Amino acid sequence: MGKRIPFDEYYPIKGEYKRFDARSTAFSVKSKIYGPDTFSYTRKVWNKMQQGVPGFSHPDISFKNAANTSDNQDGMGTGYYSWEPLGVSVKPDHIPRWEKTPDEHAKVVRKAARYFGAALVGFTKLDKRWVYSHSSDGKEIAFEDVERGYLTDEKAVIPESHKYVIALALPMEFNENSYAPTTIEVTSNMGYARMHVTTGTVAEFIRGLGWNAIPCGNDTALSVPIAIQAGLGHMGRNGRLITWEHGPLVRISKIFTDMPLPQSPPAPSGIIEFCEVCEKCAKHCPSQSIPFGPRTYNPKNESNNPGPLKWYCDEQSCFDYWHEVATGCSICFRGCSFTKKKGLSHDIVKWFIRNVPALNPFFAWSDEVLGYGKMNDPTKYWDIPFERS
Numbered sequence: 001m002g003k004r005i006p007f008d009e010y011y012p013i014k015g016e017y018k019r020f021d022a023r024s025t026a027f028s029v030k031s032k033i034y035g036p037d038t039f040s041y042t043r044k045v046w047n048k049m050q051q052g053v054p055g056f057s058h059p060d061i062s063f064k065n066a067a068n069t070s071d072n073q074d075g076m077g078t079g080y081y082s083w084e085p086l087g088v089s090v091k092p093d094h095i096p097r098w099e100k101t102p103d104e105h106a107k108v109v110r111k112a113a114r115y116f117g118a119a120l121v122g123f124t125k126l127d128k129r130w131v132y133s134h135s136s137d138g139k140e141i142a143f144e145d146v147e148r149g150y151l152t153d154e155k156a157v158i159p160e161s162h163k164y165v166i167a168l169a170l171p172m173e174f175n176e177n178s179y180a181p182t183t184i185e186v187t188s189n190m191g192y193a194r195m196h197v198t199t200g201t202v203a204e205f206i207r208g209l210g211w212n213a214i215p216c217g218n219d220t221a222l223s224v225p226i227a228i229q230a231g232l233g234h235m236g237r238n239g240r241l242i243t244w245e246h247g248p249l250v251r252i253s254k255i256f257t258d259m260p261l262p263q264s265p266p267a268p269s270g271i272i273e274f275c276e277v278c279e280k281c282a283k284h285c286p287s288q289s290i291p292f293g294p295r296t297y298n299p300k301n302e303s304n305n306p307g308p309l310k311w312y313c314d315e316q317s318c319f320d321y322w323h324e325v326a327t328g329c330s331i332c333f334r335g336c337s338f339t340k341k342k343g344l345s346h347d348i349v350k351w352f353i354r355n356v357p358a359l360n361p362f363f364a365w366s367d368e369v370l371g372y373g374k375m376n377d378p379t380k381y382w383d384i385p386f387e388r389s
């Protein structure tokens with residue numbers, strides 16, 4: 001197995017790190033420019049349908065839109081991301097809180113979260129560095145000695161007692177992702193929908209045991225560093241979390257809680273070392289948003305938070321491409337060398353990537369030569385029987 005390198009050693013930070021302001025994300029910055037079309041691309045997709053563009057048929061578009069039904073990307077405190085108990089799983093007052101060891105807490109939370117839909121579950125201590133300084137709608141995010149988190153028009157308060165974070169990875173399907181960047185790539189929307197339902201359901205499970213829980217999607221804190229600290233994977237060149245089990249094909253959510261939980265070990269190293277020689281996503285990104293070369297400390301624009309050693313992608317030019325293509329693109333998910341169907345041969349390659357990095361250039365070269373990561377023919381999608389991937 002690859003080494004398990006402590007977070008601060010693997011992702012060193014240069015200078016004074018400041019908590020990121022969610023009003024600076026590419027979504028927030030660009031939504032001021034694109035207005036109501038920020039997420040829906042409504043007119044463009046229907047224009048493409050009328051022009052007969054493959055992957056933009058009427059069923060394709062409705063498929064993608066319908067996958068949004070339970071979506072709640074940045075809905076801090078809303079819907080299943082409510083900071084208040086939903087009143088579904090309620091512990092009666094005369095029943096004591098279910099209080100065991102951190103490992104026993106982790107055992108039941110992990111199993112319940114897997115049942116409710118998570119592909120991966122990890123635990124870590126809350127590192128306040130990753131909590132946004134302000135939410136996307138301008139609320140200051142603060143910490144106070146209160147029992148339960150609360151939201152006002154001006155601020156969002158996380159209790160100091162919420163020292164633990166559960167990171168969840170929600171699955172995205174290989175097959176449907178392989179049609180990116182058309183509207184048949186429903187897995188992003190479906191991933192957000194699953195995040196919302198699963199994360200809120202796990203939070204309600206924790207509340208029913210007598211503890212407090214704040215479920216979050218993309219809101220409230222940066223998901224990728226939390227997921228890395230919870231041992232789910234590592235940050236790839238494409239700026240996404242890459243897991244050993246599912247590559248980048250996951251969406252991440254998190255739950256802050258006062259239920260004591262253990263620290264999960266870091267994921268084995270090897271992903272960053274592979275990305276150092278691969279560069280496939282940088283070559284194929286249509287907006288040149290993904291950098292070539294080694295990791296740096298140099299942000300591209302205000303939508304990156306400077307400090308950690310990593311690959312800084314230009315999230316703003318990426319977002320502009322989404323609008324050009326009228327979908328969420330996802331080419332860097334589809335084409336990533338870690339995006340593979342389940343299979344023994346791929347597991348063997350991953351073993352070598354973890355243990356014999358000298359072979360990385362060969363595997364990176366062969367991934368391109370063997371044609372992995374190409375787009376599937378969208379005109380055939382509805383003729384192929386559904387296969388869970």
Ligand code: SF4
Pocket residue numbers: 284285286287288289290313317318319321322328329330331332333
């Ligand atoms: S989503 Fe598309 S445009 Fe954005 S970084 Fe990935 S490949 Fe590039």
Ligand code: SF4
Pocket residue numbers: 236237238239274275276278279280281282335336337338
């Ligand atoms: S395509 Fe290659 S360089 Fe890019 S994230 Fe995937 S493994 Fe890393």
